[in-house]
Structures are given as structure tokens and as C-alpha cells.
Amino acid sequence: MTSTATASSYLGVDVSGATLRAALVGADGRVAERREAALERGALPAQVAQVVSELRDANPQIAALGIGVPGLVSPETGRVIVSTDLPAAARGDLRAELQQATGLPTTLENDANAAAYGEYVAGAGAGCRNLFYITIGAGIGGALILDGRLWRGASGFAGEIGHITIDPDGILCTCGNVGCLETVASAPNIVRRTHERLLRDSTSSLSRLGLAKDFTAADIAREANNGDDFAHLMLERTGRYIGTAVATVINLLNLERIVLGGTIMEAGDLILQPIIREAGKRSFQPCFEATQIVAAALATDAVPVGAAMLARDAAK
Amino acid sequence: MTSTATASSYLGVDVSGATLRAALVGADGRVAERREAALERGALPAQVAQVVSELRDANPQIAALGIGVPGLVSPETGRVIVSTDLPAAARGDLRAELQQATGLPTTLENDANAAAYGEYVAGAGAGCRNLFYITIGAGIGGALILDGRLWRGASGFAGEIGHITIDPDGILCTCGNVGCLETVASAPNIVRRTHERLLRDSTSSLSRLGLAKDFTAADIAREANNGDDFAHLMLERTGRYIGTAVATVINLLNLERIVLGGTIMEAGDLILQPIIREAGKRSFQPCFEATQIVAAALATDAVPVGAAMLARDAAK
Numbered sequence: 001m002t003s004t005a006t007a008s009s010y011l012g013v014d015v016s017g018a019t020l021r022a023a024l025v026g027a028d029g030r031v032a033e034r035r036e037a038a039l040e041r042g043a044l045p046a047q048v049a050q051v052v053s054e055l056r057d058a059n060p061q062i063a064a065l066g067i068g069v070p071g072l073v074s075p076e077t078g079r080v081i082v083s084t085d086l087p088a089a090a091r092g093d094l095r096a097e098l099q100q101a102t103g104l105p106t107t108l109e110n111d112a113n114a115a116a117y118g119e120y121v122a123g124a125g126a127g128c129r130n131l132f133y134i135t136i137g138a139g140i141g142g143a144l145i146l147d148g149r150l151w152r153g154a155s156g157f158a159g160e161i162g163h164i165t166i167d168p169d170g171i172l173c174t175c176g177n178v179g180c181l182e183t184v185a186s187a188p189n190i191v192r193r194t195h196e197r198l199l200r201d202s203t204s205s206l207s208r209l210g211l212a213k214d215f216t217a218a219d220i221a222r223e224a225n226n227g228d229d230f231a232h233l234m235l236e237r238t239g240r241y242i243g244t245a246v247a248t249v250i251n252l253l254n255l256e257r258i259v260l261g262g263t264i265m266e267a268g269d270l271i272l273q274p275i276i277r278e279a280g281k282r283s284f285q286p287c288f289e290a291t292q293i294v295a296a297a298l299a300t301d302a303v304p305v306g307a308a309m310l311a312r313d314a315a316k
Numbered sequence: 317m318t319s320t321a322t323a324s325s326y327l328g329v330d331v332s333g334a335t336l337r338a339a340l341v342g343a344d345g346r347v348a349e350r351r352e353a354a355l356e357r358g359a360l361p362a363q364v365a366q367v368v369s370e371l372r373d374a375n376p377q378i379a380a381l382g383i384g385v386p387g388l389v390s391p392e393t394g395r396v397i398v399s400t401d402l403p404a405a406a407r408g409d410l411r412a413e414l415q416q417a418t419g420l421p422t423t424l425e426n427d428a429n430a431a432a433y434g435e436y437v438a439g440a441g442a443g444c445r446n447l448f449y450i451t452i453g454a455g456i457g458g459a460l461i462l463d464g465r466l467w468r469g470a471s472g473f474a475g476e477i478g479h480i481t482i483d484p485d486g487i488l489c490t491c492g493n494v495g496c497l498e499t500v501a502s503a504p505n506i507v508r509r510t511h512e513r514l515l516r517d518s519t520s521s522l523s524r525l526g527l528a529k530d531f532t533a534a535d536i537a538r539e540a541n542n543g544d545d546f547a548h549l550m551l552e553r554t555g556r557y558i559g560t561a562v563a564t565v566i567n568l569l570n571l572e573r574i575v576l577g578g579t580i581m582e583a584g585d586l587i588l589q590p591i592i593r594e595a596g597k598r599s600f601q602p603c604f605e606a607t608q609i610v611a612a613a614l615a616t617d618a619v620p621v622g623a624a625m626l627a628r629d630a631a632k
Contacts, residue, residue, distance in 0.1 A: 072602070082602070130470055142568070146462065153570025154446055155606040160567040163600045165560050168483065177563075177598045244481050247493075248564055251476040252458070254469025282493045284479045286388070286398070290471040 008063040010315075011055065011104070012118075012308030013048055014300070015039055015086065016070040016111035022051045023304035024059055027312055029122030031301055032059070041086060044094070045101035052102045064315040065104040066307030068114035069094070075156045078108055107311040111303050112159060113150050115296075116143035118306030119259050123297035128256040132249045133296070134161055135262035136242065140182045144253075150310075162186070164248065166241050185241045187217035187264060194220060194234050221267035235267055236274045243278025250283040250291050261296030268295070324379040326631075327371065327420070328434075328624030329364055330616070331355055331402065332386040332427035338367045339620035340375055343628055345438025347617055348375070357402060360410070361417035368418045380631040381420040382623030384430035385410070391472045394424055423627040427619050428475060429466050431612075432459035434622030435575050439613035444572040448565045449612070450477055451578035452558065456498045460569075466626075478502070480564060482557050501557045503533035503580060510536060510550050537583035551583055552590045559594025566599040566607050577612030584611070 009032060014021040022035040033055060040047045048067070056062055071083025071090060080089040088094075098106045109117075116133030119125040125133070125145065134142045140162030144151040152158055162182040163175050170179025183189055194215075223231035246258050258279075264271060276293045283291075298305055325348060330337040338351040349371060356363045364381070372378055387399025387406060396405040414422045425433075432449030435441040441449070441461065450458045456478030460467040467474055478498040479491045486495025499505055510531075539547035562574050574595075580587060592609045599607075614621055 144568075146467070151462070151569075153603070153606075154572040155570060155602065157600065157603045157606070158568065158570040160570075160600045160603060164564040164567050165598050166484070168560060175600055244484060248480040249568065251480050252460075252474065252565065252568065253467075254471060254474035254476075256470040282481050284473065284476045284491055286471065287469070287473045287476060290469075290473070 008061050008312075009059055010064050010066065010308035010312045011052060011062050012066045012068070012114075012304035012306065012311070013051070014068045014111065014114070014303035014307065015044060015089075016068055016303060020047060020051075021300055021304055022048075022055075023301055023308065024055055024062070025305050025308035025312075029118070029305055029309055031305060034301075034304075041088060044086075044088070045097040048098055049101035052104065062104065064311035065098060065102055065106045066114070066309070066311030067094075067098065067106065067108050068111040068303035068307040069108055070111050072156055073108045073110050075152050080108060081156075105311070105315055107307070107314045109150075109307055109310050110143070110156075112141035113143040113152065114304075114306035114310065115261060115298075115302035116145055116159075116259070116306065117150055117310055118298050118302040118304070119261065119296050120145045120148075120306075121309045122305055123302060124259045124294045125257055128292075130253075130255045131257040131259055132159075132161075132253065132255055133259045133261065134242070134246070135296075136185060136187075136260065136264040137262040138187055140186050140262075161245055161249065164245055166244055181241060181245045185238050185245075185264075190217045190220060190234060190238050190264070191215065193237070197230075197234070217264060218266070221264070221270070224267060224270045232270060235270045238264070239271050239274025240278040242271075243275040243280075244282050246275060246279040246293060247282035247288075250279060250287045254287045255291060258291060258293045259296050260293070261298075261302060265295050324377050324628075325375055326380050326382060326624035326628045327368060327378050328382045328384070328430075328620035328622065328627070329367070330384045330427065330430070330619035330623065331360060332384055332619060336363060336367075337616055337620055338364075338371075339617055339624065340371055340378070341621050341624035341628075345434070345621055345625055347621060350617075350620075357404060360402075360404070361413040364414055365417035368420065378420065380423065380627035381414060381418055382423045382425065382430070382625070382627030382630075383410075383414065384427040384619035384623040385424055386427050388472055389424045389426050391468050396424060397472075421627070421631055423623070423630045425466075425623055425626050426459070426472075428457035429459040429468065430620075430622035430626065431577060431614075431618035432461055432475075432575070432622065433466055433626055434614050434618040434620070435577065435612050436461045436464075436622075437625045438621055439618060440575045440610045441573055444608075446569075446571045447573040447575055448475075448477075448569065448571055449575045449577065450558070450562070451612075452501060452503075452576065452580040453578035454503050456502050456578075477561055477565065480561055482560055497557060497561045501554050501561075501580075506533045506536060506550060506554050506580070507531065509553070513546075513550070533580060534582070537580070537586070540583060540586050548586060551586045554580070555587050555590025556594040558587075559591040559596075560598050562591060562595040562609060563598035563604075566595060566603045570603045571607060574607060574609045575612050576609070577614075577618060581611050
């Protein structure tokens, strides 16, 4: 741990879920220490300052702070513009408040962008220069690394793969469109599709799933891994939807790597292999052959590591 | 014309169709002179050398040559890798042959990439830094300008919007996928869909179109402009397919501008407005609001101008 204490390190914090996750990260992207706590939405700057002060005693060289937030961050001002899950962040100037509370130069970034950068620097994207990161959980987000840098788009909103149309005649999405990827492949929508199929197809081999009235996408993944054919089928179909979206990214951008993260990917090969198969069927072959489709490697470290590395870059 | 004769100019040539189109282009992207001839596929270097020699007398300052080819060009070697329409180009080293025949430094580029760059420098993309160009004709191609430069992707194949899935249960595409944009919105497929609709719906107001056994997409566009409801409907539906693809690009990349070219866009607002409406419905609103969707401005000059400007950049 001596090297961590003497060389510069960066604190990355993920405030996108119910748990605040902090990681002290070296300049190479390696995590030296972690902290977790229930997120105090109303007192975020004070809570982050507390984490900084706890870590600083043993790590006096913390050079900068990066925060991954569930919202859109303006590339010009560094301010949070929209945040459904953390509305207080969009009301004030969270970056200024964090800088004041911690005394550290602070960088804010959208959580999916931060996770993509984390995977790029120290995870499943290491060694390539161009990747698309997709996170599939309660919602579906994405982010792009082009030529080794986050591609945020003209106004900071690039990567919205959750809202591309996959089922043109599908159901209404929260975004107002019909048939977005999110309406068929997010965790709540995998559960919805499973319930619908159970309702209309009484011959499905319901086995364990049929015993539970309430189940989650994680339950479906677990049962599929335990050998349940019906749960397996639901993941297979979900993988086809995601694979169609992946093929679109491959055709449009001809990237070296697609990195898939989020809770749904905990199902492992049962979801990854159908994604790869469908992407192979639906993409232009020379593009497909140039692309590796892989699972994310950093799990819950992705956002803190990426946020820390973006803070490192900003401090250069 | 004196300024053209004294300042450097660049020759851009489009060999992607039945007609060879050459343009002498200033460093600012303005066309000074044009030449057209039936393309001699078997004697391309000699034919281009002939054009160069004709133009050189009055324009001794031609500094470089750029060629837009219907095929994939390797970013590393500058060689044509695949060309269905011009197989001879992929067999030899076309760039070396052209350099030898003309004595000019020569740049080869995929025709859609060249057209996109032409529109970017001197057409409907002028004044923005990030755009997606789509050309809709016998096939559907695309190309990307990011931060003012062509984005060719990891292996030179980016921009294949013609092969993204729009109709997941649709018909087989030449690429092997099912339901590609090209299977519903290219010129031959607009004609196919129109024939199908005429077959199955005898109440359609066939009017003029119904009189002709053979018709083209251009006929449909003309009749729509003349007020034929049925032709109008076919363009409207085609616009919805293209608009869905445009929305996907907007959501993934958050670009400033989408530029639509190719013969189908000659239908004007009858195709452009349905594209914009559908893109508006199907894209994430903050992304959509940041994007202008416009018709291309350079028509058949796009490829020669873009090829000339890429030759200009390579000569810097």
C-alpha cells in the first residue's frame, strides 16, 4: 500500500444507486481501497466529504475527485442538467458544492459514461481505442469511447441505446417512443415479458418460476442457470433483442469492442451467447468480424474507477 | 477563372456509377469546372489521365487527385478491398496505377465517405463539426463526420446504415440479415413495396401509377408531387422507415446534423418531412432537439468535391 500513499491517487464515487460506492484509484486505474454506505441523497456533499476525510489520513496524496451521477452532465459547465433519480443534483451546482466540501478538484460525469471509461481504462475495454459500453439493468444505458476519449455528442447525450427502436410495433416507452430496446430488455421488462408468456402459454415448462408469484430478472437468470428451460428461453429471446441493438452499433460505428455490463449480464453466457449470435446474424460481416463482444469486467467498480480516471485526466 | 488557374486546385472524380464525373475544386470546396463521360470500367487509369490532361492546360496548378469508388478502401494501404460494382479496382493497386497514369498524388475513398466529406466541406454540412450522411438510391449507404474528420471505424467499414435492422421480421437482405433498412427503403424496394400494395389492396387510388406496369421510384416520387394520394402514401411510409433509422443515429451519437442525399431525396419535402416526423417520435427528445435533419445540397457534385477535398487534406 506504500505506493498508493506516496503516488497520486484519485477518489471515484458512484452515487447512481441506493448505495454510495467510493474507490481510491491509482493513476493506472487500480483500486486501492473501497468504501460503501447507504446514499444520503439530501446531504451528498457532506457525505462525500466524510469519505474523503476518512481516506485522507492514510492517503494524503488524493489529487482529485470524480463523481458518477444518474443524470446528464453539461460538457460546458460541468453541471447536472437532468437527473430523475437525484433531482437535488440538478437544482444546485453539485460540482461547486463538492469542491467546497472536500477541497478537491471535482469532475462530474453521467454514470454510464463513467462506467464506460472505467472499463476502457482498467476493465474489459483495456487494450482497445474504440468501444461501445452498454449497461442493462433497471434501465438500459450506453456510452461511447472513440479514439480513447469519451464521445459525449453535440450536447452531451450520446449513447442512448436504451431508446433505439427494436420492436417498431411494440409497447410505449417512458421516453414517449414505441418499442425501444428498454421496453423489451431492461430487468423490469424481462419480468413483464415472462409474466405475459406465462399467462398466454399454459404449456410452458414453468417448473420453479411458476411456483413464485413475484419474481425478478435475477430469479429468471438464476433459474436459467439451474437448468429451467423456460427461464432459459426468456434469456435467449432477451439476448436476441440486445443482439439486434448491438448489430446496429457495429454497423454504424465499426468499433473494436462492445462491452456489456449491468445486472442482467450476471446471467453470464446464457445471455452473452444469444447476444453474440444475433449480432452476428444482423450485422454486416466485415464489421462483425472486426468486433469483440465481451462482458464487462469491473462490476460495481466500473463507475468509481471511471469517475476517478476522468478526474485524473481533468487534473492533467 | 484566373484565381482557379493560379491557386492550387484539386481534381475529384466519382467512378461509382455508369458515368465518370470529374470536378476541378478549389481549396475552399468550390467547383470551377466539371467533366462527364461514360465510365470505361476496364480502362479507368487511362480515362482519368485523359481528364487530367484536358483540364491541366487551363489549370496548371492541379495539386492532387481524389477518387470516390464504390467499394471499401483500406485506411492503411489506400487499396480497394471489396468492390461489387468495380471488381477490377479490388484486383490491382488502383491508387498506384492512377498516380502513375496522372503524375498526381492520389487518394482513394469509398463513395459514401467522399460524398459525406463533400457535403461537410461545401454543402449541407457546412458550419457543423459532426454529421451523419445517408445516401438513399439503388442501395443505402452512410458515413460519419466526427470532430470535422471522417470516422471510418476500426477497419474502415463504419456508416453501414443500410444494413441496420428496421423490420425485425422483414425480408431477406443481400447482406444475409433480415429486415435491413435497405430491404424497405432503397429505390428497388420502394418499387417492390408499391407493387405488393397494389396487388393486395384493390381499393388503393392507383390513378396514374396503376396505368403503368413498369415504374421506378422516380415515377412514384413524380406522381406524389403531382398529387397522387397512393404514391404519396408510399413515400410517407418509406419516410417512416428512414426516420426510424435516423432516430437510431441521433440517439446513439447525438450529432448536430443528419444530411440526406441520393436519388430518393429528389422527392423533396414529400420524403423529408415524414423522415423528420418519425425521427422526432422515435428519438430521445434532448438528442432530437440538438439535431438538424436536412437534404443534401451538392447532388452529383458531392462525391467529386469530397474526393478532391480528401486529396487536399492528404497533400497538406
